[in-house]
Structures are given as C-alpha cells and as structure tokens.
Amino acid sequence: MPLLVMKFGGTSVADLARIKNAAQKVKKEVERGYDVIVIVSAMSGKTNELVGWVEQTSPMFDAREYDAVVASGENITAGLMALTLQEMDIPARSWQGWQVPINTTSAHSAARFVDIPRGNLDAKFAEGFRVAVVAGFQGVSPEGRITTLGRGGSDTTAVAFAAAFDAERCDIYTDVDGIYTTDPRITSRAKKLDRIAFEEMLELASLGAKVLQTRSVELAMRYNVRLRVLSSFEDTDENSGTLVCAEDEIMESKVVSGVAHSREEAKITLFTIEDRPGVASAIFGPLADAGINVDMIVQNISEKDYDEAHPGAVTDMTFSCPINQVARAKKALEDAKAADLIRYDELIIDEDVAKVSVVGIGMRSHAGVAAKMFRALSAEGVNIKVIGTSEIKISVLIDRKYTELAVQALHDAFELDKA
Ligand code: ADP
Ligand code: ASP
Ligand code: MG
Numbered sequence: 001m002p003l004l005v006m007k008f009g010g011t012s013v014a015d016l017a018r019i020k021n022a023a024q025k026v027k028k029e030v031e032r033g034y035d036v037i038v039i040v041s042a043m044s045g046k047t048n049e050l051v052g053w054v055e056q057t058s059p060m061f062d063a064r065e066y067d068a069v070v071a072s073g074e075n076i077t078a079g080l081m082a083l084t085l086q087e088m089d090i091p092a093r094s095w096q097g098w099q100v101p102i103n104t105t106s107a108h109s110a111a112r113f114v115d116i117p118r119g120n121l122d123a124k125f126a127e128g129f130r131v132a133v134v135a136g137f138q139g140v141s142p143e144g145r146i147t148t149l150g151r152g153g154s155d156t157t158a159v160a161f162a163a164a165f166d167a168e169r170c171d172i173y174t175d176v177d178g179i180y181t182t183d184p185r186i187t188s189r190a191k192k193l194d195r196i197a198f199e200e201m202l203e204l205a206s207l208g209a210k211v212l213q214t215r216s217v218e219l220a221m222r223y224n225v226r227l228r229v230l231s232s233f234e235d236t237d238e239n240s241g242t243l244v245c246a247e248d249e250i251m252e253s254k255v256v257s258g259v260a261h262s263r264e265e266a267k268i269t270l271f272t273i274e275d276r277p278g279v280a281s282a283i284f285g286p287l288a289d290a291g292i293n294v295d296m297i298v299q300n301i302s303e304k305d306y307d308e309a310h311p312g313a314v315t316d317m318t319f320s321c322p323i324n325q326v327a328r329a330k331k332a333l334e335d336a337k338a339a340d341l342i343r344y345d346e347l348i349i350d351e352d353v354a355k356v357s358v359v360g361i362g363m364r365s366h367a368g369v370a371a372k373m374f375r376a377l378s379a380e381g382v383n384i385k386v387i388g389t390s391e392i393k394i395s396v397l398i399d400r401k402y403t404e405l406a407v408q409a410l411h412d413a414f415e416l417d418k419a
Pocket of ligand 2: 009010041042047048073136137150151152153154155
C-alpha cells in the first residue's frame with residue numbers, strides 16, 4: 001500500500017480535542033488507501049516545562065538524564081493518538097524511539113540519525129495495522145540510552161521516516177497554513193508561498209524561521225523527500241500548504257523569496273588584540289573546543305602602534321553566537337587569556353541584538369541586493385552592527401528592539417507582499 005508520513009506539531013496536539021482533530025485527518029488518508037506513519041510532538045508547552053524541571057533540579061545537568069526527561073512529552077501524545085485512532089476503529093499502535101528502533105548517535109540533545117530499520121513497523125503493517133504512531137524528537141544511542149534531536153526535532157523525525165519508508169509525501173501539519181515570505185506573526189503582509197526551493201528553506205530555517213527544523217530540510221533535500229507544510233486547523237487537500245522542492249520545480253524565482261529573523265543572538269567583541277598570524281586561530285580554536293556555534297565574524301583593519309602599551313599592529317575581533325552559549329564562550333576566552341594563549345584588553349558582550357536576513361536563490365545572478373537591503377534599513381534609522389553574506393543570503397545584526405521594524409522594512413523593500 002502507498003504510505004504517507006503525517007507530522008503534528010505541539011499546538012496541533014495541545015489537548016484531547018486537537019488530538020482528535022488530527023486523528024480525523026489521519027483517518028481521511030487511511031480511507032483514501034494509505035498506510036500512515038504519524039509523527040507526534042509533545043503537547044505545546046510540555047517540552048519547555050520538562051526542560052525547566054531539569055534545569056531547576058540540576059543546572060549543570062547530565063545530558064543523558066536531560067534526554068530521558070525531555071523525550072517523555074512525545075511518549076504521552078503518541079499513546080493518546082494511538083488510543084484516539086483505535087476509538088475510530090483504525091488499527092493503530094504507538095512506538096517510542098527505542099521500540100522502532102530509531103538508532104542515533106550518542107550526542108545527547110543534538111543526536112543525529114544513524115538508521116531506522118524498517119522490520120518492526122513493516123511487520124505490523126503486514127499484520128493489518130494501518131497506522132504507526134511514532135514519538136517524534138527521540139531515538140536511542142548505541143549505548144542504549146534515550147537521545148533527543150534538538151528543539152523542533154520532530155520535523156526531522158518525520159522526514160527521516162519518509163526517507164526510510166519511501167513515503168509518497170511527508171506532510172508537516174502545524175499552526176500556520178504554509179511557509180510564508182516571513183513569519184506571519186511579525187507582519188500581516190507576509191504572503192504564503194506555493195513552493196519554495198530546498199536551498200532557500202534551508203537558509204530560512206537556519207536563520208531563524210522556526211517552521212521547519214534545519215536538519216529536516218537538509219535530510220529532505222538529500223533524500224528528495226516531497227515535503228509539505230500545511231495547517232492542522234483547516235480543511236486540506238493534496239494542493240494545500242507549501243511544497244518544499246527542488247529548484248527546477250519552481251517556475252518563476254524571485255531575487256529575494258523570504259526574510260528571516262532570530263532574536264536568540266549575541267555579539268562578542270575582543271577589544272585590542274594583536275594583529276599577527278595565528279591570532280584568529282588562537283581565538284576560535286578554544287571556542288570550537290567549547291562547542292560554541294560561531295556565526296558571523298568581523299575583524300577590523302589593523303591599527304599600527306595603538307599606544308605605547310600596544311606596539312606593533314592591533315585590531316578588534318567581533319563574532320556572533322547563540323545567546324544561550326554566551327556564558328560558555330566567555331569562559332573559554334577568559335581561560336585562553338589566563339593561559340596566555342590570547343591577549344585582549346576587554347571583552348565586550350552585547351546580548352541585545354537580533355539577526356535579520358534576506359534569502360533568495362535569485363541573488364546568485366542579481367547585483368544590488370545588499371545595497372537595497374542597507375538602504376531600506378537606513379531609511380528606518382536602523383543601525384547595522386555586523387554583516388554576513390553567502391551565495392543566497394545576506395544577514396545583518398541589529399539592535400533587538402528593531403527586529404519587527406527591520407523585517408517589515410525589508411519585506412516592503414523587496415515587494416514580498418506582491419508574491
Ligand atoms: P510546531 O509546533 O507545529 O512544530 P512551530 O512553532 O515549530 O510549530 O512552527 C510554526 C511557527 O513557525 C509558526 O507559528 C510561525 O510563527 C513560525 N514561522 C517563522 N517563520 C515562518 C515562515 N516563514 N512561514 C511560516 N511560519 C513561520
Ligand atoms: N517537542 C520538541 C520541542 O518542543 C520537539 C518538537 O516539537 O519538534 O522542541
Ligand atoms: Mg516545530
């Protein structure tokens with residue numbers, strides 16, 4: 001029988017009524033002749049509550065126990081969804097990660113898939129079960145411990161199952177009716193896209209658009225999974241929502257297709273460092289060892305003989321990283337300074353920044369995107385602190401209080417409301 005993967009996020013399974021609503025959608029697909037693998041998230045708010053409990057109990061927690069606690073939210077919804085389907089006379093059962101098994105690496109709280117053997121689920125489908133309800137976000141390590149895949153990881157579970165089971169499609173049901181030109185909660189002018197290229201969605205996700213976990217888009221692109229985002233609260237059919245697909249499946253592509261933002265950024269400056277070979281390596285080596293995800297980097301042009309205390313060339317180095325890694329980054333740099341591996345006069349930490357980015361594959365062949373972006377921000381009086389670019393994106397770091405304003409201004413400047 002043809003097979004579909006249907007994933008329901010936290011707000012779509014937030015209470016028993018919503019679980020029932022989601023189950024109705026599953027029932028429709030079963031009646032159309034599909035076997036279905038349903039991937040469920042924890043009820044909305046549950047994972048945050050569990051994370052809070054772990055942090056209150058043990059601030060420097062053992063990551064294996066963190067995963068044991070935090071993965072449990074999905075177990076509840078998997079069982080409840082299976083029961084709801086059974087009440088509708090659909091042969092269904094729940095599966096926790098270790099029961100499938102979903103084999104992952106042992107990188108707790110950021111585990112990656114190793115493989116998902118099909119045998120157990122296939123045997124149940126062969127027995128006449130029509131739905132396998134799988135707890136998202138979790139797996140099992142080679143050591144036999146429960147792992148989790150990072151926040152938002154149920155999206156990735158869904159895509160991994162779609163790839164492993166050759167699903168016809170992977171449908172991500174959520175609280176918006178598709179992927180928009182920007183977060184529809186920021187501006188009502190955001191427009192829903194019918195299609196978006198894998199590369200663009202990958203950038204948008206990694207730059208803060210929470211609608212899909214970055215890793216899920218990466219996997220879908222690698223295994224050519226037909227990935228769709230659609231609403232769990234509206235009537236939907238085969239044409240609903242937004243399809244994430246290969247670039248050549250998109251007719252007209254715009255220079256800029258979307259604007260993303262992330263408020264979870266921080267900026268760290270090492271003030272007055274020596275300007276000589278090996279200094280960048282001495283700074284970013286310890287940061288890498290501490291597991292800091294350094295994002296944007298700028299180094300000033302060097303200044304000769306800054307003062308008597310600083311003969312030779314000096315400069316400043318600035319980088320950005322996730323705000324929840326600031327304490328660890330600070331410690332890594334201070335330790336490196338104490339061990340005389342690096343020298344700086346001052347460490348300046350700015351935790352009031354946000355990153356706003358424009359993304360589009362059309363940028364590859366169009367000049368002037370950066371100039372237009374900077375003009376739009378300057379017209380609103382938004383100061384740019386750091387700039388970063390790649391082939392299909394331009395990002396700026398700005399004061400966090402201007403996030404909405406900047407997103408709106410860029411959305412207008414690139415006429416995304418006319419999508
Ligand atoms: P779920 O709990 O279903 O996984 P998420 O909260 O993780 O849902 O993702 C859906 C949210 O993503 C939406 O409510 C929306 O606010 C946000 N979002 C951010 N950027 C976009 C975008 N470009 N298009 C659609 N939604 C977006
Ligand atoms: N429940 C997990 C989270 O909130 C995973 C997910 O919903 O995708 O991050
Ligand atoms: Mg999500």
